[in-house]
Amino acid sequence: MLCYHFSRMSNHEIAKLLREIAASYTIKNDKKFRFQIIAYQKAADAIDNTNFEIQDLYKENKLNIVPGIGISIKGHLEELFQKGKVAHFDWVKEGISEAVFPLLDIPTFGPKRAYKLTKEFNLKNSDTVIEDLEKIAKEGKISSLKGFGEKSEKEILRAIKEYKEGKKKTIRMPLPYAFELTEKVVDYLKKSNAILEARPLGSLRRMMATVGDVDIAVSTNNPKQALEYFVNYPFKERVVEKGPTSASILVSGGKQVDLMTQPPESFGSLLQHFTGSKGHNIHLRELALKKGMSLSEYGIKKISKKEENIEKFNSEEKFYKALGMDFVPPEIREDTGEIELALEHKLPNLVELKDIKGDLHIHSNYPIEPSHDLGRNSMQEIIKKAEDLSYEYVGFSEHNPSISKHKEKDIEKIITKRNKKIEQLSKSNKNIRIINLLEVDIMPNGKLAINENFLSFFDAVIVSIHSSFAMNKREMTKRALSGLSHPKAKIFGHPTGRKINERNGYELDWDEIFEFVKKHKKALEINAWPNRLDLPDSIVRESVKKGVKMVINTDSHEVSQMDLMKYGVAVARRGWATKDDILNTLPYNRFIEWIKS
C-alpha cells in the first residue's frame, strides 16, 4: 500500500493525488462515477489555485473554505494528514497499477488507454512505465490489441517521443512569450483572403501569467480554405488534427496552436466560447440552462422551442446581454464571482493602461556601482520614453550601491552626486516630474542594505528581497516587515520573489503583510517583469479585498522594457483592481504627497 509523505505535502502534490482518484474513478466506471470524477477534478483545480496551504487549513479545521471541497473530500484529506493514507482512496485505486499515472502526463493518454495498456502488458513500475511502453510499441505489440490499430501504435510512439523532448501537458509559456508567438501566427493568418478576422483567445486573452496552448479564433465564410491555409503555416512542426471547423498544429518548440472558425454573424459566440475559462463557461451554461437556454460557440438555443433555431451573436457584448448580464472583462472570467456581479450590473471598473501616470521602478545606467545589475539607458533617455508614454512622472530606482565594495563615505559621495544629477534633470525637463527613489535590498537580518542615515537623500525607497530565499515563513515575514518599517520604505518590490518556471518564491504571512502595509500607508508592488508578474493575480485580489494599495512598475533595465507596463496592468485586472487600488494612477501632486508621507 502506498504511503504519502504526509508530514509536508504541497498543494500541488495533494491536487495530483485527487486527480489520480478522478482518473481511477474513470477507469472503474466513468458513467456510474461521472459526478465524482468532476468533483475530484474540481477540487484538484481549486487546490492548485488557492493561496492557502491546504495543510495549514487542515490544522485550522478550515478545509471547507476551499470551493469544491465538501464533506467527503474534507474527511478524506483529514484522514490523509492523520494517517498518511485514505481507506477510500485505496478502494478506488484497487486493481489499478501505479504505473497508470505517469502516462497521464503524456498528451493523447487518458485514464482508459493508460489503464488498458498497463493491464494488458502487466506494467507495474511507475518509474519505467514510459520506457517499457515505448519498447512494446516498437515491437509492434500494441496494434493487435482490441480498440488499437496501426495508427494508434504510431501515435503512441510519437506522443512518447515528443513527451521526452519536453512537450508535457503541464509546461506553460510565460505570457509575453506566448504573445510574440501568437502575433506571428495571427499576422500570417491575416494575409489569407478567406480570413476576415483573427484574434487570440483562451488564457492569452485572459492574460494569465502563463499560457499553455495558443487559441486563435477566425471569422470566415470559407472555413475549409481558412483551415487549409492555417495548417500550411510555414513554421509548423506538424498538424495535430484538422476537421471542418477547427484544427490544431504544433509550431516550432512544440507549442500547440488551436484554431476555431465561425462565420462573422456567429463570431461573438465563438469569442466567448474560446476565451473561457472552462469554469466561467460551465457556470454560464448551467445558469442559461435554468433559464431554458443552451449555450455553445454557435449561439443560444431555446430548449423549449421545437424548431432547432439558434440565435446568433456577432459580438460578445450582445451575447452576454442576451443572458441579462453586463460584458465581463476577459481577465476576470475565472468563475470567482464575476457572473453573479455581471447579473446584478455591479462589476468593478478595472484599472486600464491609460490610467497609469508613471513608472516608479526603473534602473538607469547611472554609475551608482550597485549590488545588482545596472540599467542600459541614461536617465535622459528614460525621461524621453516616459514622455512618449504620456506619463506625468517617472521614478529612478537603481539598486543600492554595493555595501561590500564601498566604504560608507564613498556611498555618500555617490548618492550626493546622483542627487545633483536628478536635481539638474528636474530643472531641464518640465514635462516629466522625477521622483528620486532607490531599490534597496532587505538583508537576511531584516536590515536595509544602506545606512539608514542616507535614506533622507531620497523621496522614498523600494525595498525588496534578492537573497537567502530559503528562510521559513515566520522568519521571512519578520524580515520583510523589518525592511518595510523605515518611514522612507514605501514600496515592497516584487513581494513574493517568484520567478515563473524557475522558482516558487518564499513564503510570507500575507495577513500580517496586508495589515502592516495598510496601517502604515505603504504599497505592494505589482512587478510587470515577464517572468516575475509579482504580485501574482490571486494575491492582488486579496489586497483589493483588504484595501491594501499597490503600484504597478516595470522594473525596466532598458527603455523598451517600459512597454511591459501592460502586463502589470493585466495582472492587476486579473486581481480585480480598480484605479483606486493602484497608486500610480494618481496625478503627480497626490502621488508625491503619498510617497513623501
Added chain:
DNA sequence: GCCGTTTTCGGCCCGACTGTTTTCAGTCG
C-alpha cells in the same frame, strides 16, 4: 461528490476530432 434567490434533493456544459468502429469510445478544450 458538491451545491443552493427555483432546490437540503435533484440537478450537474457542450462540442470537435480521431481511430477503430459499422454507431461509438476516448481525449481534449
